[in-house]
Amino acid sequence: FKIVAYVDQSNGQVWINTADLPTPPQGRSYQMWGDVDNHMVSMGVVETKGDWQAMTYLPKASSLNVTLEPEGGSEEASVDQLLAQTIMP
Numbered sequence: 001f002k003i004v005a006y007v008d009q010s011n012g013q014v015w016i017n018t019a020d021l022p023t024p025p026q027g028r029s030y031q032m033w034g035d036v037d038n039h040m041v042s043m044g045v046v047e048t049k050g051d052w053q054a055m056t057y058l059p060k061a062s063s064l065n066v067t068l069e070p071e072g073g074s075e076e077a078s079v080d081q082l083l084a085q086t087i088m089p
Contacts, residue, residue: 034061040077
């Protein structure tokens with residue numbers, strides 16, 4: 001599992017490169033989350049078609065996280081299905 005995120009804090013943008021993502025299992029989706037004050041906030045469902053996708057920018061996120069969720073995404077992060085995490089500087 002590999003996902004590359006580019007965060008431009010000066011412009012308030014997040015882009016991810018999804019070219020190397022495997023297709024999620026049937027009936028499942030990848031979803032990106034930002035940890036804001038110890039609460040996972042959705043940044044959007046990750047599409048595996050194409051190379052680049054804009055995600056919601058969360059200026060106070062202390063980390064970026066990707067989980068495996070039911071198809072179409074979830075209201076709350078399934079942290080037991082955490083696939084990737086990076087701590088923000």
